Amino acid sequence: MDSVFGPEPGKCKGYPGHEIAEMALVRLYDVTGDEKYLKLSKFFIDERGTRHKADYYDPNFVIGGEADGENANVDDMYRHDLYYFDLEDHPDQKIRGHEDEERHVYHQSNKPVRELTEAAGHAVRAVYLYSGMADVARLTDDEELYEACRRLWDNMVNKRMYITGGIGSTHVGEAFSFDYDLPNDTDYAETCASIGLVFFARRMLQISPDSRYADVMERALYNGALSGMALDGKSFFYVNPLEVNPKACALDERKKHVKPVRQKWFGCACCPPNIARLISSIGEYAYTESEDTLYIHQYIGADFTTGTGADISMKSSFPWEGDVSIAVRGVPEGYKLALRIPDWCLGTYEMTGADDMDKDMKHGYLYISGAWGEERKIDINFPMDIRLIASSDDVREDFGRVAVTRGPIVYCMEEQDNGAELYRLAVDSERFAAQSHVEMYDIGSVPCRIIYIPGVERCGYANTDLTIDIANSPRGKLETGRMSTQLYSDYKPLHSEPKTLKFIPYYMWANRGENEMSVWVDVK
């Protein structure tokens, strides 16, 4: 790649159509120490979107193919997701119109990446690019590039992310759409996009340890990414909806991308190996280390040795209970343990075994330092309360509704547990605090925690009394209340019957066959 692309005369001024080489080149640089890989990554990032103001497609270059006429060639480049711009060679070509603008947004090439302000275009490509940008920003101390990463992060997690850590609101281009547009039943939220969000979070943590990155990483890990795989590891979701009516998936062309059960494989099978890769490298996300600090981002059990030679052994009951036990041996004085305080515990936790240590809270991490002694065991409990979560008012689809969470887990209702027509159900917020409870449960022989919450089943206008057999009904002088359609009739207040609602972990949905599912639920 380095022999073909680059800023030097004679080399192509191109960059990948589907970003990922940027990250890969940095990893290659990490392994080899050869700076040319880092430089090439930076070149791809700097070059991206720079020629947009007078852009066109060069018909004379396709990797792995020969030019065979302009149109065929452009198509071919798109088909292979490889294209580049070269202004100097063809200054007379016309600027293309709107369609190209959309294509550029899709490819994150509508502007130089430092000028991007919104998470946009194909969601997976976007977070792969942002991850590469963060890598390069970190390794080259590029403050401007880091600022772009922060802007894109903020826009994404504050305006364009599902509560599950899913991203990509529309199947059109598998893409981000616009601020606060978070439809639950037509979303895309590709498994790979949540995985890419985990990549991006880790890289932001490497630059600046701040729990807001690790909180979102956890959200995506346990929910939007993990839901991509069945409990038996044998089938997968590409698209991760937050609300499903299987009948609509089957009949509705607009929801054909939403599958009500996991699939064995896909034509473009990126998600299954991607989730396998993520899970098998989970340690890289749970822990990072600087010169004098071990960061614990995720409370995932592990035994390992730090760069300073200290032995760390962590056990936890995550994600089902909040107790964590960290045994350390041989930690040198001056070395710190930085424990992420998860946002969902709202700052309340209990800790034993570190009373004599110095503790400092910074950017959501509790830094513990002091005299470690030969051995030490620190026990912590992060309380996992059942919470009802609301969206920002700006999210139309969730207005007046809640999602149930506990610890890092987002919950959902399934038809199997609650009957069909889940939209009739509502949480009873007044009885919630007193009557909700957690139970142990098995789904597909996998133990988990499920949640029971007091609610109601609502029923409105009943059709039956208006189902008149027009031809045979006895008719009086005047018929009252006769409707020309059974669909519409005078409003009467909804009738509510108490019903206990059962919630299961979102990532476990559709493991008991095809049925309705919903994360968001009305509130009575």
Added chain:
Amino acid sequence: MDSVFGPEPGKCKGYPGHEIAEMALVRLYDVTGDEKYLKLSKFFIDERGTRHKADYYDPNFVIGGEADGENANVDDMYRHDLYYFDLEDHPDQKIRGHEDEERHVYHQSNKPVRELTEAAGHAVRAVYLYSGMADVARLTDDEELYEACRRLWDNMVNKRMYITGGIGSTHVGEAFSFDYDLPNDTDYAETCASIGLVFFARRMLQISPDSRYADVMERALYNGALSGMALDGKSFFYVNPLEVNPKACALDERKKHVKPVRQKWFGCACCPPNIARLISSIGEYAYTESEDTLYIHQYIGADFTTGTGADISMKSSFPWEGDVSIAVRGVPEGYKLALRIPDWCLGTYEMTGADDMDKDMKHGYLYISGAWGEERKIDINFPMDIRLIASSDDVREDFGRVAVTRGPIVYCMEEQDNGAELYRLAVDSERFAAQSHVEMYDIGSVPCRIIYIPGVERCGYANTDLTIDIANSPRGKLETGRMSTQLYSDYKPLHSEPKTLKFIPYYMWANRGENEMSVWVDVK
């Protein structure tokens, strides 16, 4: 057409891809009395869908074109919306698969039309076909065909029709989707489809005068069809949504078919002339006449002479007020006036001038007969109360919501009158009866009635207190309530402020510029 198509040997066994010839041939038969036109219409109807079990496309015939290879030809036939099947000539061709099944549903050719049970496929084509079927059923006393029309009518108006009389829930194929699938912001509800529904209703009325047809005709006329044209007659809607967020129309590929303001013209400009034709022939829909009865289906002012030589003069304040005055002169004894009692007045009305006449209520019509005298004036008032209407529970999109109607008019809220984010508003059902009122109003200098209804504006979680500048905030030992995203936070009950909601007639929406609109509104 008769020389090319027909059951006779040597003639093509085809039928129109886009139905309408069926109706047109019956009109030609009406004018000319030549039975061959009626027979050809019946042939098109009887032939439709009969070859489906072993169907294929005949490559050797295209009207207005030459065969140039099978595939090109099939494409060409689709392009021209003309195709037909001819089993005998090509018994060896293979049965095509699923894609063709969808095409057949789109074209209402998946079954012989007498076997159809659901309103399906392209909505305009469908109601044009059903109209032709009703014509032929009436003229040939075909009870089986009439039963099919009734079945299709019932399915359509009881399960697949918007409260506006709009039909066609999806832009995919401009088509019906499935029972109770009535999304408000992605619907199609083509103007031509509501017009076609009016055609169908009139033809059903000709067979069997029943107000349920005229009620739906009125619904479609004053709402789903009329909304297709601007008040100044200079711009048009093809698609008639029941809820619009202009920002979403601009940014959301999934809603690109929904225009937030009427357009000057369309590439396929069927709707503008169709609505002009409907309005200029409105008398044919308002009144029909049998040998001894004048049916008044719609209370639209008119002066005319009946087949028996009676002079009829009707004035009314419809659709704004329910007073109607019918002056008759020279009505022979034995002749009846049949007045439709609209479903929205629930059987309550006041009538003067007919106390001495015989009155009989049948199928929603009040039949008046007796000694008419030389002249007579009958005054009626149908009370137009403000009503809150609910959908059947089965319509997920409208569950817990209401639409406002008064007389034949369906109302809506616009941003111009109620501010943006209409989804925050809710009708206060407890104060509704006491505090709602009607006012005279002008929209684009067109007088109308608007409705004020007591309601609330709701506000949930306010973002502001969580907008922490992470880098600069003073941080204590423990930060409480810190969130990693501003999108999601602990649920608090929605806060409601009283607000009077202003509703305008749905058909008048988007006559004051681009803005949000919604027919359905939450109920507090």
